[in-house]
Amino acid sequence: MKKDIFSESKKLYRLAKIIRNNFESWNYEEIFMPFMEEYTNSFRGGLKYTDSNNFFLIKPDATSQIISRIKKADEYRCFYFNEYFPIQGECSLQFGAEFIGKNPLQQKLEILSVVFTILKSVGIEDFYIDIGSLENLNGILKEVPEFKTKILKALEKRNFSIVEDMNIDKEIKKRLWEIFSFRGKKSGIKQLDQIVEKLPEENIFIDTGTIRYLEYYEDIVFEIYSPLTGKPLGGGGDYKVGGMTGFGFFMDLKDLSKICDICVQEFRELVTGDIKETYERSRELTMNGKKVEVVL
Secondary structure (H helix, E strand, O other): OOOOHHHHHHHHHHHHHHHHHHHHHOOOEEOOOOOEEEOOOOOOOOEEEEOOOOEEEEOOOHHHHHHHOOOOOOOEEEEEEEEEOOOOOOOEEEEEEEEEEOOHHHHHHHHHHHHHHHHHHOOOOOOEEEEEEHHHHHHHHOOOHHHHHHHHHHHHHOOOHHHHOOOOOHHHHHHHHHHHHOEEOOOOOHHHHHHHHHOOOOOEEEEOOOOOOOOOOOOEEEEEEOOOOOOOOEEEEEEEEOOEEEEEEEEEHHHHHOOOOOOOOOOOEEEOOOHHHHHHHHHHHHHOOOOEEEOO
16 A cells, blocks of 8 residues: 555655744755766765766765765755665665864754754654764774674664674773763764763763764764654764765654654635635735635
């Protein structure tokens, strides 16, 4: 049985409207990315397609699309709603934002604040944001490169027994356990402590076991969780582009819609009567910024 696409779209529309208003309040402009890109290694994900002569990617990762188009040093604040084909899996409907410029701390504080206000505005109170550092982990991985994949898998599953079974030095296991087990407000890692100090909300934590290994992420990453769902709502991280730094995030719109109850009530002027006069009046009202509902 097919889904009721009309009911689903109505809820997604209402949710997206609130999210767009949040982005606009923070001075972010919507960017519309191409449906298809010529294949290069600069793009992440996407459905591979060929016309026998050339290779293309359909709906690749939006952040990699945006990064590939930065040509000059400037400050960029943009947001998007975009379908995304991961390398494996079904197409998802994502939204996200990027802040690119020359002030890394400002970018992190602002993007995390945007995430915070979006979740609050759609009625989700029970959530938390975990922030981690890839550099903190990379220093250890360089010492045991042959175990990198297994260690990352262990972190992803939060299963330290995988590490315990590895034939590596006890001191390295101890350092990995410290990464696995720390979650709090002060870690001793300067960048993480600085962010949480300036974002004192109770929902935001340092979790050194938080990792997001995307090709373009440099160091600071974060994930968004809620007890209302069994998987992360989304996440993000920092990157470098054209001599500048960037920080961004994404969330899955459909996943978010499953855990929030959106009811947008707005005043609409009821217009009724003779069909010609009704639509003449409706055109006049809408051209003057009014919202109408036509009933004949």
